[in-house]
Amino acid sequence: MATGRNHRPATRSRGIPEATVARLPLYLRALTALSERSVPTVSSEELAAAAGVNSAKLRKDFSYLGSYGTRGVGYDVEYLVYQISRELGLTQDWPVVIVGIGNLGAALANYGGFASRGFRVASLIDADPAMSGKIVAGIEVQHTDLLERIIADNGVSIGVIATPAGAAQQVCDRLVAAGVTSILNFAPTVLSVPDGVDVRKVDLSIELQILAFHEQRKAGELDTEAADTAAPAAPPAVSVTRRAAEDADDDTEAGPDGDVPAVMPA
Amino acid sequence: MATGRNHRPATRSRGIPEATVARLPLYLRALTALSERSVPTVSSEELAAAAGVNSAKLRKDFSYLGSYGTRGVGYDVEYLVYQISRELGLTQDWPVVIVGIGNLGAALANYGGFASRGFRVASLIDADPAMSGKIVAGIEVQHTDLLERIIADNGVSIGVIATPAGAAQQVCDRLVAAGVTSILNFAPTVLSVPDGVDVRKVDLSIELQILAFHEQRKAGELDTEAADTAAPAAPPAVSVTRRAAEDADDDTEAGPDGDVPAVMPA
DNA sequence: CCATCTTTGTGCACGCTTTCACAAAGGCAT
DNA sequence: ATGCCTTTGTGAAAGCGTGCACAAAGATGG
Numbered sequence: 259m260a261t262g263r264n265h266r267p268a269t270r271s272r273g274i275p276e277a278t279v280a281r282l283p284l285y286l287r288a289l290t291a292l293s294e295r296s297v298p299t300v301s302s303e304e305l306a307a308a309a310g311v312n313s314a315k316l317r318k319d320f321s322y323l324g325s326y327g328t329r330g331v332g333y334d335v336e337y338l339v340y341q342i343s344r345e346l347g348l349t350q351d352w353p354v355v356i357v358g359i360g361n362l363g364a365a366l367a368n369y370g371g372f373a374s375r376g377f378r379v380a381s382l383i384d385a386d387p388a389m390s391g392k393i394v395a396g397i398e399v400q401h402t403d404l405l406e407r408i409i410a411d412n413g414v415s416i417g418v419i420a421t422p423a424g425a426a427q428q429v430c431d432r433l434v435a436a437g438v439t440s441i442l443n444f445a446p447t448v449l450s451v452p453d454g455v456d457v458r459k460v461d462l463s464i465e466l467q468i469l470a471f472h473e474q475r476k477a478g479e480l481d482t483e484a485a486d487t488a489a490p491a492a493p494p495a496v497s498v499t500r501r502a503a504e505d506a507d508d509d510t511e512a513g514p515d516g517d518v519p520a521v522m523p524a
Numbered sequence: 525m526a527t528g529r530n531h532r533p534a535t536r537s538r539g540i541p542e543a544t545v546a547r548l549p550l551y552l553r554a555l556t557a558l559s560e561r562s563v564p565t566v567s568s569e570e571l572a573a574a575a576g577v578n579s580a581k582l583r584k585d586f587s588y589l590g591s592y593g594t595r596g597v598g599y600d601v602e603y604l605v606y607q608i609s610r611e612l613g614l615t616q617d618w619p620v621v622i623v624g625i626g627n628l629g630a631a632l633a634n635y636g637g638f639a640s641r642g643f644r645v646a647s648l649i650d651a652d653p654a655m656s657g658k659i660v661a662g663i664e665v666q667h668t669d670l671l672e673r674i675i676a677d678n679g680v681s682i683g684v685i686a687t688p689a690g691a692a693q694q695v696c697d698r699l700v701a702a703g704v705t706s707i708l709n710f711a712p713t714v715l716s717v718p719d720g721v722d723v724r725k726v727d728l729s730i731e732l733q734i735l736a737f738h739e740q741r742k743a744g745e746l747d748t749e750a751a752d753t754a755a756p757a758a759p760p761a762v763s764v765t766r767r768a769a770e771d772a773d774d775d776t777e778a779g780p781d782g783d784v785p786a787v788m789p790a
Numbered sequence: 791c792c793a794t795c796t797t798t799g800t801g802c803a804c805g806c807t808t809t810c811a812c813a814a815a816g817g818c819a820t
Numbered sequence: 821a822t823g824c825c826t827t828t829g830t831g832a833a834a835g836c837g838t839g840c841a842c843a844a845a846g847a848t849g850g
Contacts, residue, residue, distance in 0.1 A: 277837060279737050283730040287712060301797065310714035314800095314839055321799055329798040329845045346733050347740030354732070361631035368627050371712060371729035376736070415739055416732065439742060440735040446553060446637060448576035456738045458731050463637035464549040465724050466620070466682065467612050469706040470642070471545050472722045473681055474613030476705060543807060567827065580809060587829055595815045595828040 274345075278319045284309045285316065286342045292335050301332035353380035353412045355438075357429050358421030359389055359399050362444055366420060367395035380412040385425065402429075409436035416440045423447045540611075544585045550575045551582065552608045558601045567598035619646035619678045621704075623695050624687030625655055625665050628710055632684060633661035646678040651691065668695075675702035682706045689713045696723075 288308040292300055302320075306313035320326060320333070326341055327333045343349050354372070356363050359382050366372075367382055382394055385402040392399045400408065408414070417438040419426050426445035433441060440456045443449055449457050554574040558566055568586075572579035586592060586599070592607055593599045609615050620638070622629050625648050632638075633648055648660055651668040658665045666674065674680070683704040685692050692711035699707060706722045709715055715723050 275837075280730070280734055282737070283727070283733040284714075286733075288714075302799095303797085308714070312839065314841090315837085317797095317799060318838085325799070327798055328847085330796045330847045332797070345737070347736040348733065350740075352732075352736055352739070361627065361634050365627035365631045366728065369728055371727075372732065375729055375733060377729070377732055415743075416735055418732075440739045442731050442735060448550075448554075448574065454742070456735055458735055460726060460728070460731055461549070461637075462632065462635055462726070463641055463643070464546075465708050465726055466618075466638065466643055466684075467549040467552075467614065467641060468546055469682055469708060469722055469724055470613040470618055471548075471611070473618070473706045474616075476720070477681075541806070569827085578809070580811090581807085583827090583829065584808085591829070593828055594817085596817050596826045598827070 274322045278322055279346075281309070281311065281315075281319055282342050282346055284311070285319070286339065286346070286348075289335055289339045289342070293339055297335055299328075299332045300335055302327070305333065348376040350376060352377050352416055353414045354378065354416045354418060355381045355383055355405075355408060355412075355414050355433075356418045356420060357383045357402070357405070357433070358419060358425070358445075359384040359392075359394055360420065363418075363420035364394050366418060366444075367397065377416075380414055381408045383408065385421070402432075405429075405432055406436045409433065409438060414438060416442070418442045418444070419449075420444045540588045544588055545612075547575070547577065547581075547585055548608050548612055550577070551585070552605065552612070552614075555601055555605045555608070559605055563601055565594075565598045566601055568593070571599065614642040616642060618643045618682055619680045620644065620682045620684060621647045621649055621671075621674060621678075621680050621699075622684045622686060623649045623668070623671070623699070624685060624691070624711075625650040625658075625660055626686065629684075629686035630660050632686060632710075633663065643682075646680055647674045649674065651687070671695075671698055672702040675699065675704060680704060682708070684708045684710070685715075686710045 285305065288305055289300070291308070292305075302313045302317045306316040309316065317327075320338075323341055323345055326338055340349075354377050356366055356379060359367070363382065363384070367379055372379065379395070379397060382397050382399045383402055383405055384390070384399050387401060389399045390401045409417075415438055417433040417440070419429055419433075419441060421429055423445045426443065426447045427449055430441060430443070430449045430451065434451055434455055439454060441449065441451065441458070443457055443459045444461075446461055446463065449459075451457055551571065554571055555566070557574070558571075568579045568583045572582040575582065583593075586604075589607055589611055592604055620643050622632055622645060625633070629648065629650070633645055638645065645661070645663060648663050648665045649668055649671055650656070650665050653667060655665045656667045675683075681704055683696075683699040683706070685695055685699075685707060687695055689711045692709065692713045693715060696707060696709070696715045696717065700717055700721055705720060707715065707717065707724070709723055709725045710727075712727055712729065715725075717723055
């Protein structure tokens with residue numbers, strides 16, 4: 259899951275648990291693939307394997323949506339695609355704006371998975387005047403000054419933030435003030451938003467750090483923690499190393515946080 | 525969280541719960557920011573606010589690492605930075621390869637948050653011969669043929685997959701065979717890996733779909749589900765719409781899944 | 791029409807996570 | 821020293837999520 263605010267206080271959004279909602283897109287993807295191969299029905303076992311989950315979990319997930327399966331047969335692929343799409347709100351068009359057209363923003367703009375699921379990139383917005391007018395993914399980049407107008411004119415309710423960390427909160431505030439109520443945040447910052455606004459956070463480096471933790475464990479299963487008991491009270495020495503390592507990348511851009519989701523194109 | 529395999533069967537990796545591990549990078553980021561402002565100590569309340577979590581949760585998380593706080597005062601920022609870094613394995617150097625240098629791969633290569641946390645991009649790898657030799661983020665792109673040698677020569681244990689979905693499993697298999705034991709997957713596919721290999725998945729479109737779900741709920745709180753009872757049995761009509769929408773983006777590249785994490789550079 | 795076989799839908803138990811609430815611990819002023 | 825005030829560290833409880841295991845439901849063949 260994207261590490262982010264618990265936008266819903268563990269409340270079920272309508273009887274559908276949050277954990278289930280997070281898996282629906284997974285099922286939808288597997289089902290779409292089956293649909294393309296013209297597979298008419300699928301059992302919970304098969305679909306679970308394709309989605310990489312437990313079959314009991316999958317059945318329970320579907321039970322929250324209603325009983326769409328046929329015992330002894332399985333689920334109707336097309337019908338399930340429809341039901342899940344409807345449940346997720348993908349049967350309607352969602353105009354989206356992407357703010358911060360660096361490498362990551364450009365990658366997002368080009369991302370095929372958006373358009374195929376009802377997400378339409380309504381506008382690309384960047385604060386750099388040099389970016390204005392450039393064509394990215396077939397769309398003209400517009401300046402931040404126009405943000406409010408773009409949101410209003412297109413009825414945008416979902417915004418994607420791919421700016422440096424230092425600009426994220428400010429952009430977020432403007433998006434929210436302009437009417438955006440859902441934000442996907444790629445900037446490595448905790449955004450504060452008023453109630454009623456959902457934020458999901460995707461942090462590329464956090465995922466790697468979690469992998470590193472497990473990797474370290476795997477490697478350390480042989481030597482029984484040598485450095486663990488050593489160096490018990492030497493914080494300053496290490497913090498110097500750390501700071502040095504950070505200076506190395508701060509030459510790119512030095513926001514208040516010193517961290518940037520993706521550097522701007524050269 | 526990146527929706528991915530539960531690589532550890534809910535087992536605590538050494539007394540440290542998985543949920544806690546996932547939050548450590550969050551704390552680390554907040555602490556690093558404090559460290560840069562030369563703040564000597566911080567209370568659980570303050571740090572929790574900065575990291576966007578509950579203070580009791582934070583204290584419990586830290587209690588798994590040991591008792592590094594001082595009652596009545598708080599936590600020593602530098603010392604905590606050191607302890608968390610060590611726990612996450614960030615005090616050592618992690619060579620990483622990125623496979624698939626499209627927009628997303630390039631964005632990852634340029635991502636400052638990696639280098640600053642001990643992750644060193646050892647190599648960029650792409651299957652497209654036209655990419656070979658190009659310089660991205662100051663690193664020369666190498667051809668997939670060299671994958672095994674690169675992994676071995678650099679002692680890489682962490683691989684990042686940013687290829688189209690169709691190539692992901694194949695790339696994954698080669699990475700694993702070459703010795704990689706941790707994979708960060710951006711391709712929209714379920715990867716199957718042998719035991720002992722960790723996979724974390726980041727899926728950009730899934731996050732948007734989850735937002736859309738909540739967005740729909742917010743919008744639908746007024747009109748009490750009109751379309752819910754309507755159209756109870758019309759699956760074919762919708763599946764046509766769906767298929768049409770997907771053809772729209774398949775002109776880019778048509779893998780077995782029809783979905784691509786980020787299109788290749790033009 | 792009945793028996794059999796497959797597969798769904800779900801009650802239940804277990805374990806992880808979160809949160810509360812408070813005693814213990816340490817600093818600080820007097 | 822003593823007492824007060826702040827903040828940690830942690831039992832205990834409640835809330836979720838997961839997975840087992842099985843009864844109910846439907847298809848299928850004779």
